[in-house]
Amino acid sequence: MSDYTLHSHGIYQIRLPMGNPPWMNSYVLPDGDGFTLIDPGFNTEEIVAFWQETGPRIGLDFGKIRQILVTHHHPDHYGLAGWFQQQSGAPVYISTVAKRQIEGIWGEGRRLVPLFLDTYYRNGLPQLLVEQLREQWDSSISRVLPKPSLTVLDEGGKVRVGDIELEVLGIPGHAAGHNAFYSREWQAIFVGDQVMPDSLPDTCYVSDEFDTNPIRSFLDSLDKLQPYAVQLAFPGHHQPFSHFAERLEKLRQLNAERQRKVEAQLIGGEWKSAYEAYYDVFEPVPSLVQKRFHFTETISRIRYALSRGIIEQTVQEGVLKYRYAATEGDTRNDEQT
Numbered sequence: 615m616s617d618y619t620l621h622s623h624g625i626y627q628i629r630l631p632m633g634n635p636p637w638m639n640s641y642v643l644p645d646g647d648g649f650t651l652i653d654p655g656f657n658t659e660e661i662v663a664f665w666q667e668t669g670p671r672i673g674l675d676f677g678k679i680r681q682i683l684v685t686h687h688h689p690d691h692y693g694l695a696g697w698f699q700q701q702s703g704a705p706v707y708i709s710t711v712a713k714r715q716i717e718g719i720w721g722e723g724r725r726l727v728p729l730f731l732d733t734y735y736r737n738g739l740p741q742l743l744v745e746q747l748r749e750q751w752d753s754s755i756s757r758v759l760p761k762p763s764l765t766v767l768d769e770g771g772k773v774r775v776g777d778i779e780l781e782v783l784g785i786p787g788h789a790a791g792h793n794a795f796y797s798r799e800w801q802a803i804f805v806g807d808q809v810m811p812d813s814l815p816d817t818c819y820v821s822d823e824f825d826t827n828p829i830r831s832f833l834d835s836l837d838k839l840q841p842y843a844v845q846l847a848f849p850g851h852h853q854p855f856s857h858f859a860e861r862l863e864k865l866r867q868l869n870a871e872r873q874r875k876v877e878a879q880l881i882g883g884e885w886k887s888a889y890e891a892y893y894d895v896f897e898p899v900p901s902l903v904q905k906r907f908h909f910t911e912t913i914s915r916i917r918y919a920l921s922r923g924i925i926e927q928t929v930q931e932g933v934l935k936y937r938y939a940a941t942e943g944d945t946r947n948d949e950q951t
């Protein structure tokens with residue numbers, strides 16, 4: 615159902631065609647005699663055609679985009695930033711940590727790709743799938759081209775949009791370096807993929823360089839968002855929603871349930887890799903990308919359990935294996951501490 619919706623304050627929600635999830639939200643905000651664009655989507659022929667058709671329908675002159683804000687580095691959010699920058703000359707704002715990941719994944723030398731693939735292999739992903747992921751990564755680089763020039767915008771920063779101000783909140787968890795943009799005047803938040811109205815966001819582990827404990831970060835970010843007065847939250851996928859504070863609480867519950875499921879896989883004395891634990895928790899999915907999200911979320915959950923001292927780790931033939939460390943004073947239901 616790609617199309618668009620006009621919300622209060624002149625905010626356009628543009629639903630870009632995607633597949634799974636069915637669409638990705640980009641937001642166009644009135645900004646004086648121009649526009650602010652949040653999360654432009656990724657570079658596919660279908661999405662570019664969609665923008666070219668939809669832009670004129672909502673009065674969006676690409677040359678009048680004054681700034682492009684990107685919540686996080688995932689290609690479905692960041693990918694078209696360079697394409698829009700070429701047409702507008704607008705600055706592209708993103709966090710320091712997101713910029714470093716973009717440079718490492720798609721920049722000169724692509725130093726992070728072998729590092730990530732090695733992490734997957736060490737966590738039990740079969741070599742065949744490691745190779746398929748490498749190929750997929752190589753072939754999908756066009757989705758983030760052309761490369762924009764990036765301007766860093768971190769926690770505590772502020773951005774003017776017309777008469778209002780957006781505050782920048784650093785909310786890692788779903789992705790390291792994830793920003794949200796909050797307007798006190800509108801009581802609105804552009805929250806990217808960190809808070810979804812009807813699903814638990816992926817919390818993928820990528821590397822200690824960016825986040826040693828993504829589940830801990832995710833929970834801390836939910837706590838951080840709790841005091842903000844929000845009438846309407848604008849997520850990266852699915853529909854905008856109210857009842858923000860209740861949604862944060864629900865996500866804590868869903869997260870705890872998922873965490874228990876993963877930890878339950880490690881009870882029984884048998885050593886298991888993250889891949890083996892993943893396999894027994896998540897329903898099979900056809901897409902390799904989706905599989906990677908679930909598998910790397912399992913790594914995050916195992917690291918969260920490790921950080922609470924309830925599982926132990928060993929290495930067998932180069933692969934990290936884990937099992938439940940049953941001790942007196944069992945703390946397995948204690949994941950909120």
Ligand SMILES: [Zn+2]
Pocket residue numbers: 686688788789807
């Ligand atoms: Zn994302």
